[in-house]
Amino acid sequence: xxxxxxxxxxxxxxxxxxxxxxxxxxxxxxxxxxxxxxxxxxxxxxxxxxxxxxxxxxxxxxxxxxxxxxxxxxxxxxxxxxxxxxxxxxxxxxxxxxxxxxxxxxxxxxxxxxxxxxxxxxxxxxxxxxxxxxxxxxxxxxxxxxxxxxxxxxxxxxxxxxxxxxxxxxxxxxxxxxxxxxxxxxxxxxxxxxxxxxxxxxxxxxxxxxxxxxxxxxxxxxxxxxxxxxxxxxxxxxxxxxxxxxxxxxxxxxxxxxxxxxxxxxxxxxxxxxxxxxxxxxxxxxxxxxxxxxxxxxxxxxxxxxxxxxxxxxxxxxxxxxxxxxxxxxxxxxxxxxxxxxxxxxxxxxxxxxxxxxxxxxxxxxxxxxxxxxxxxxxxxxxxxxxxxxxxxxxxxxxxxxxxxxxxxxxxxxxxxxxxxxxxxxxxxxxxxxxxxxxxxxxxxxxxxxxxxxxxxxxxxxxxxxxxxxxxxxxxxxxxxxxxxxxxxxxxxxxxxxxxxxxxxxxxxxxxxxxxxxxxxxxxxxxxxxxxxxxxxxxxxxxxxxxxxxxxxxxxxxxxxxxxxxxxxxxxxxxxxxxxxxxxxxxx
Numbered sequence: 099x100x101x102x103x104x105x106x107x108x109x110x111x112x113x114x115x116x117x118x119x120x121x122x123x124x125x126x127x128x129x130x131x132x133x134x135x136x137x138x139x140x141x142x143x144x145x146x147x148x149x150x151x152x153x154x155x156x157x158x159x160x161x162x163x164x165x166x167x168x169x170x171x172x173x174x175x176x177x178x179x180x181x182x183x184x185x186x187x188x189x190x191x192x193x194x195x196x197x198x199x200x201x202x203x204x205x206x207x208x209x210x211x212x213x214x215x216x217x218x219x220x221x222x223x224x225x226x227x228x229x230x231x232x233x234x235x236x237x238x239x240x241x242x243x244x245x246x247x248x249x250x251x252x253x254x255x256x257x258x259x260x261x262x263x264x265x266x267x268x269x270x271x272x273x274x275x276x277x278x279x280x281x282x283x284x285x286x287x288x289x290x291x292x293x294x295x296x297x298x299x300x301x302x303x304x305x306x307x308x309x310x311x312x313x314x315x316x317x318x319x320x321x322x323x324x325x326x327x328x329x330x331x332x333x334x335x336x337x338x339x340x341x342x343x344x345x346x347x348x349x350x351x352x353x354x355x356x357x358x359x360x361x362x363x364x365x366x367x368x369x370x371x372x373x374x375x376x377x378x379x380x381x382x383x384x385x386x387x388x389x390x391x392x393x394x395x396x397x398x399x400x401x402x403x404x405x406x407x408x409x410x411x412x413x414x415x416x417x418x419x420x421x422x423x424x425x426x427x428x429x430x431x432x433x434x435x436x437x438x439x440x441x442x443x444x445x446x447x448x449x450x451x452x453x454x455x456x457x458x459x460x461x462x463x464x465x466x467x468x469x470x471x472x473x474x475x476x477x478x479x480x481x482x483x484x485x486x487x488x489x490x491x492x493x494x495x496x497x498x499x500x501x502x503x504x505x506x507x508x509x510x511x512x513x514x515x516x517x518x519x520x521x522x523x524x525x526x527x528x529x530x531x532x533x534x535x536x537x538x539x540x541x542x543x544x545x546x547x548x549x550x551x552x553x554x555x556x557x558x559x560x561x562x563x564x565x566x567x568x569x570x571x572x573x574x575x576x577x578x579x580x581x582x583x584x585x586x587x588x589x590x591x592x593x594x595x596x597x598x599x600x601x602x603x604x605x606x607x608x609x610x611x612x613x614x615x616x617x618x619x620x621x622x623x624x625x626x627x628x629x630x631x632x633x634x635x636x637x638x639x640x641x642x643x644x645x646x647x648x649x650x651x652x653x654x655x656x657x658x659x660x661x662x663x664x665x666x667x668x669x670x671x672x673x674x675x676x677x678x679x680x681x682x683x684x685x686x
Contacts, residue, residue: 099124109210116223117210127200136248138191142166145188164188193248195239195256199331205229212270220273227267234260235331252341257416259335261328267291283311295328298422315437320430327423329416333459333499338415343464347492348376348472349384350395350406367396367403375595379474387471387481394490402489412464414497421501425455431511442518448510455505462502462545464495470548477548504544510537528570535563556586556620556652556659556666573634577642579627583670588618588659600655616655625649625672641680648676
């Protein structure tokens with residue numbers, strides 16, 4: 099990165115004062131290689147399918163092929179078996195993919211005093227600038243990665259592409275009123291930006307900010323603005339990944355609803371609707387998609403008899419059909435600063451926020467698409483992303499990026515800040531307390547016309563907050579932070595059923611099958627962090643403990659909430675447990 103800044107003194111010759119310029123150029127690049135060994139699926143199958151015993155008693159499988167004996171004693175050993183050196187050399191291959199990502203940015207702007215307002219002689223200032231940015235990604239997968247030749251791994255063709263972004267921007271601040279009765283300050287700030295991305299038509303965005311202070315200790319503020327985001331490199335240029343995933347097909351007749359004659363194994367399987375626990379909406383959705391939920395999986399041939407669990411190909415990739423994301427954000431609120439004493443600072447603020455994102459870009463999972471297609475409250479638009487084979491079994495699901503619709507985030511931010519200096523003996527003691535809280539009132543997720551408000555669910559708790567307490571004495575500073583995440587609960591917890599994952603085969607005290615349902619709720623969560631720092635000259639030492647009381651995050655079932663290792667994702671739970679740390683910093 100390099101740049102230059104300075105004053106434009108020559109502008110004073112045309113009556114423009116305090117003008118300056120700033121220009122910089124930056125270039126960043128990163129390169130990484132992912133390489134992992136594994137068994138070649140093609141070579142293993144070649145060995146297993148073509149191995150024969152020759153007339154002389156030897157075993158072979160063709161030129162260049164090494165027979166693999168999966169029943170050899172060396173494979174079944176305590177702690178894990180091994181292949182023979184010949185089998186190892188034949189089967190093991192490397193799956194390698196290298197990726198390079200680079201970004202070039204050139205930005206320049208000028209700013210200064212434009213004029214003065216005729217009614218109060220206050221200075222109107224402005225900033226005007228240009229920016230150019232180029233992003234590029236290159237991938238180089240070997241054939242093992244690109245074609246998915248490693249056993250148990252998906253194919254990954256990487257991503258290749260580049261985009262350019264050119265922008266023009268400006269900002270002007272208008273100090274409309276200063277020092278008037280019931281109007282200590284009235285300021286309006288306006289900014290705008292025109293963005294021209296190489297694959298899309300130019301878009302314009304704006305921002306308006308207003309501040310009104312009728313008296314020194316009370317401020318009313320509001321903002322309104324738009325934003326624009328073109329698809330990133332991965333969303334547009336991902337060449338495609340594919341692999342096989344275990345999925346559940348809700349249209350297949352469940353095991354409990356299948357009737358067979360135990361005395362006649364050749365008798366056909368029939369359907370018993372009385373034992374079918376699926377809701378009518380699922381059955382109707384399957385029929386609407388062209389699948390009979392009363393016969394699927396219980397055909398009269400081996401190929402047409404299968405369970406609801408299927409291994410299907412799942413493909414994901416970038417798309418040139420994506421539209422840019424746009425948003426509209428509005429905030430308004432007030433700040434109260436106590437006017438009674440100069441010995442302490444005490445402020446209270448409240449802000450209402452309202453954010454709407456349209457054409458939001460997402461990568462729906464295969465399970466999500468299936469659930470949307472074949473559910474009572476789902477969306478038939480996802481059925482087009484699912485293919486079935488000649489036996490009506492799911493064979494393919496498209497999980498590439500799409501524009502899903504509208505996202506909203508609405509609620510209130512609260513803040514109380516207190517700060518005061520005390521004198522104890524002859525020592526100054528600075529004390530501060532910062533309390534922040536957010537209450538969500540809406541979090542809509544509009545997926546191609548299907549609307550769900552996630553507010554109050556584990557992923558979007560209604561309440562969250564934090565408290566930061568700080569005491570500074572001489573060169574020492576003590577900090578204590580408490581974070582709070584409110585409880586959450588899914589809209590539909592489901593019914594208690596027997597035979598569910600995790601409870602299958604378990605009995606209660608009466609000896610009957612245990613009834614279970616996914617855990618789809620969380621309780622209030624608090625986590626505490628503390629630290630002590632010492633600073634002298636140009637050196638600072640900071641030591642502390644994160645998650646002082648070793649508070650574990652709540653556990654949920656992945657079938658009930660979006661999670662990883664049973665921990666809700668994107669919420670902010672601590673996953674590391676109690677962790678001590680120490681940092682050193684020096685300035686030269």
